[in-house]
Amino acid sequence: MAQPLRRVLLLFLFLVGAQRAVAALPDLDAFDEHFRETLVEQGIPGGAYAVVGQGRVLRVQGHGLRAVDGTQPVDADTVFRLASVSKTFAGPLAVQLAQEGRIDLADSLAEQLPTLRFKRDALSQRLRVEDLLGQSTGLVPNAYDNLIDDGLALERILPRFRELDAICAPRSCYSYQNIAFAQVEPILARAGGAGYAELIERRLFRPLRMQRASFGLEALLAEPNHARPHRREAGRWIEAELKPGYYQLAPAAGINASARDLAQWLLAQMGAQPQVLAPSVVQAVTTPRVRTPRELKRRLWGQLLDEAHYGLGWRVYRIGDAPLNYHSGWVKGYVAEIAWSPRHQLGLALLLNAESPAIGRISTEFWAKVHGRPVPTP
Secondary structure: OHHHHHHHHHHHHHHHHHHHHHHOOOHHHHHHHHHHHHHHOOOOEEEEEEEOOOOEEEEEEEEOOOOOOOOOOOOOOOHHHHHHHHHHHHHHHHHHHHHHOOOOOOOOOHHHOOOOOOOOOHHEEEEEEHHHHOOOOOOOOOHHHHHHHOOOHHHHHHHHHHOOOOOOOOOOOOOOOHHHOOOHHHHHHHOOOOOOOHEEEEEEEEOOOOOEEEOOOHHHOOOOOOOOOOOEEHHHHHHOOOOHHHHHOOHHOEEEEEHHHHHHHHHHHHOOOOOOOOOOHHHOOOOOOOOOOHHOOOHHHHOOOEEEEEEOOOOEEEOOOOEEEHHHHEOOOOOEEEEEEEOEEEEEEEEOOOOOOHHHHHHHHHHHHHOOOOOOOO
8 A cells, every 4th residue: 555545544544533522422411411400300309410521520510509499509519328339449449459460359257257257157268359349149138238228237237137038159140239249348458457347538539639538427517518319209209318327338338429539539440540440450350250130120220231240349231342430329318329431431419308219210311312322212
């Protein structure tokens, strides 16, 4: 091929590639309008979102009010409870400590957590630390979450695990947990030589400049710019009582953060700060481990997904042949979602101060458009 013609062809291919890269970015103005209209349509008091892509923050925005009967607006720095999105921090911390040789995630619970006992002693021998993080313990799903909902102290719940047996062999089936997941806290604290919250703050929050991220109820209340929780009653949203129960489960549901904080967390997943969150850590936590078939039956996500697994603190979805790393969170008065696409190098975080399923409509529509799929319908 003649050199001038080759240059023309290469330039053409470059321009086509650039156009495709630009086309892959969402219409942020349209998304913002859709987000705002959804809140108004559903009467949701307030919410915030972050969109990141191409190694930078594309948009962080809040809409609505922090409290339904208040006047203070939600903005990019308004702090919400993350609920189970907190799990996406536990997995990376565990892998960091493992890569430093401080812990072996294949260690048995009998060795690492001898005080947690089950109906059969053999189960403690078979269960590994990674099974807690990977939702592959085989215990009955959401074991004793109802007692957390009732406000029972964790020290009164853990002895009841002696009554539990596995419904399947460890690592052979998916079994979502909150209390069991959170039992990595003393294991990781011992391995890291500091409290769990301190390790997360020192290793992740501070270096990633997640300036409003915190743990616990006191920290949430101490933040002047925080969203209040809301529940549905008689067809309208009313402010709900802040329930402290799930704050007992720091690795599973203990984190508060803003949309701006989650933008930094998403960028870190996509390699923006490898000195803080190494690509090998991200790869380890987002490697599919146990299948999660129930995800394929969810009302909206089920229309979009072709496969679903759990990694270590992250869900690993597949749309066509493209992976999507995801987690959602729900606790009384709040819902949250976070997801990022390695192929499209896009990330989306959503936070609402109301227990509304509208969050699923917003996120599935966004990811359907990114992947060129039909928008799921309720």
